[in-house]
Amino acid sequence: xxxxxxxxxxxxxxxxxxxxxxxxxxxxxxxxxxxxxxxxxxxxxxxxxxxxxxxxxxxxxxxxxxxxxxxxxxxxxxxxxxxxxxxxxxxxxxxxxxxxxxxxxxxxxxxxxxxxxxxxxxxxxxxxxxxxxxxxxxxxxxxxxxxxxxxxxxxxxxxxxxxxxxxxxxxxxxxxxxxxxxxxxxxxxxxxxxxxxxxxxxxxxxxxxxxxxxxxxxxxxxxxxxxxxxxxxxxxxxx
Amino acid sequence: xxxxxxxxxxxxxxxxxxxxxxxxxxxxxxxxxxxxxxxxxxxxxxxxxxxxxxxxxxxxxxxxxxxxxxxxxxxxxxxxxxxxxxxxxxxxxxxxxxxxxxxxxxxxxxxxxxxxxxxxxxxxxxxxxxxxxxxxxxxxxxxxxxxxxxxxxxxxxxxxxxxxxxxxxxxxxxxxxxxxxxxxxxxxxxxxxxxxxxxxxxxxxxxxxxxxxxxxxxxxxxxxxxxxxxxxxxxxxxxxxxxxxxxxxxxxxxxxxxxxxxxxxxxxxxxxxxxxxxxxxxxxxxxxxxxxxxxxxxxxxxxxxxxxxxxxxxxxxxxxxxxxxxxxxxxxxxxxxxxxxxxxxxxxxxxxxxxxxxxxxxxxx
Numbered sequence: 001x002x003x004x005x006x007x008x009x010x011x012x013x014x015x016x017x018x019x020x021x022x023x024x025x026x027x028x029x030x031x032x033x034x035x036x037x038x039x040x041x042x043x044x045x046x047x048x049x050x051x052x053x054x055x056x057x058x059x060x061x062x063x064x065x066x067x068x069x070x071x072x073x074x075x076x077x078x079x080x081x082x083x084x085x086x087x088x089x090x091x092x093x094x095x096x097x098x099x100x101x102x103x104x105x106x107x108x109x110x111x112x113x114x115x116x117x118x119x120x121x122x123x124x125x126x127x128x129x130x131x132x133x134x135x136x137x138x139x140x141x142x143x144x145x146x147x148x149x150x151x152x153x154x155x156x157x158x159x160x161x162x163x164x165x166x167x168x169x170x171x172x173x174x175x176x177x178x179x180x181x182x183x184x185x186x187x188x189x190x191x192x193x194x195x196x197x198x199x200x201x202x203x204x205x206x207x208x209x210x211x212x213x214x215x216x217x218x219x220x221x222x223x224x225x226x227x228x229x230x231x232x233x234x235x236x237x238x239x
Numbered sequence: 240x241x242x243x244x245x246x247x248x249x250x251x252x253x254x255x256x257x258x259x260x261x262x263x264x265x266x267x268x269x270x271x272x273x274x275x276x277x278x279x280x281x282x283x284x285x286x287x288x289x290x291x292x293x294x295x296x297x298x299x300x301x302x303x304x305x306x307x308x309x310x311x312x313x314x315x316x317x318x319x320x321x322x323x324x325x326x327x328x329x330x331x332x333x334x335x336x337x338x339x340x341x342x343x344x345x346x347x348x349x350x351x352x353x354x355x356x357x358x359x360x361x362x363x364x365x366x367x368x369x370x371x372x373x374x375x376x377x378x379x380x381x382x383x384x385x386x387x388x389x390x391x392x393x394x395x396x397x398x399x400x401x402x403x404x405x406x407x408x409x410x411x412x413x414x415x416x417x418x419x420x421x422x423x424x425x426x427x428x429x430x431x432x433x434x435x436x437x438x439x440x441x442x443x444x445x446x447x448x449x450x451x452x453x454x455x456x457x458x459x460x461x462x463x464x465x466x467x468x469x470x471x472x473x474x475x476x477x478x479x480x481x482x483x484x485x486x487x488x489x490x491x492x493x494x495x496x497x498x499x500x501x502x503x504x505x506x507x508x509x510x511x512x513x514x515x516x517x518x519x520x521x522x523x524x525x526x527x528x529x530x531x532x533x534x535x536x537x538x539x540x541x542x543x544x545x546x547x548x549x550x551x552x553x554x555x556x557x558x559x560x561x562x563x564x565x566x567x568x569x570x571x572x573x574x575x576x577x578x579x580x581x582x583x584x585x586x587x588x589x590x591x592x593x594x595x596x597x598x599x600x601x602x603x604x
Contacts, residue, residue, distance in 0.1 A: 075446060086437045089436070091436065144441070
């Protein structure tokens, strides 16, 4: 049953691209205010799972419920922020114009300054995106995803190309948003990022192999390092 | 200069094309299609211009001229009554008619001048030219028999006039074509860029409805297209002095409708292309055949029969015809032919708007 305490409920979702299974019976629940890390190698199905949460992928089997609404549903997307893997921005617009546009299509235009300050781009707000560095574009893309203060924030590898110092700051920001009740789903294959999540889901070959807090996953694998746990847990399943 | 390095680039290019079947098809298929179309258009035994002969001559010479003309291969001449001729000219049924007055033979014998009246429809210089040529040829035979006769025809034009030139004829059509073509290309490429840079994915993950995206795009590009339309129109009329006897506002309305249609055609067709490169390939497939068949260069009435039928289903045909109706013939909204032209262009607009919105939904769902 869909209860309002869950931001995301995924039940037995399967999706194939041609013959290749991208998602193979994935079920998971993410609470409000929780930071959930999707961990897995390239091509494991992380992006497909995230896209199914915003209705861009229609599952062949199973159901997806977001913020209490069965997907696909358009209205609920006003409360969801989605940062794609590629920094999807309009290169001819300034950073501020980009953020304002994405705010407007989500029905909110007054969070622009806050969003740009959050990613430390307020000083560069008039810069045209095509003149920004890769890391700045990533940050601008992040600002576009959270300008409307979503209740669910989906981040597909958000800190690629972001320097370590800013990464720490961004994570502080994520934690604050989570404390305010925002559920955050972060896909990553960077382990130190995974350590900062409340719970992790290990995904490989479209299957959810293991789920739990960082400590739970380490103890289940019987190792001290998350990286080893990941290799061990996914290796067991692969054989 | 290293042959190997140059060779590596050459090889890479050929490898890329090997995988891109569509581009290959275009590269080797499109030229044949376009040339075949052109060949058929020009040699396919199209119709020659139709003209009428009003022979009122009491003497023998009128009959000789008439029968020479009727045998002519460059026009299709048939005799019409003096009462019908003008009506048939106005309805576009004939492109011109020759009047041989009752004193034609007598004057030719007495004053050694022949002065037939030639009435031309005038909106299509090519057709007028053919008729004038055929008529003067038919008199050459006569001059040979009678010797030393002066040929001074009196020519009147229903539309246009003696100063009406090729630019006047093409100008009207090109005002529509230029706008349609450029707006189409720019919209298609812009929409594909949206897909390529990943922002379309973001739009799709937002509460935006598909219709809102298409409508927003349409309005944005329509603003640009309307400014362009106004600019093209002003330049054509004020700088080039393209012949215009019609209502400028009406020209602008038709142009604007074409621009809106082009925006939506661009959105619609960009759904069938993955890259900007592929979008450009729609030009030979969508634009060139329309340019050849829409009556811009070759009058539709002289095309081979099957191509005439094809021309009649192309929306650009009606846009071109409408613009010529307004600019050359001074048509207003009470003309049924202009009502048809506007109706078809409007219908096409609605069709591509719906097509764009529907395809967008399908592609993303």
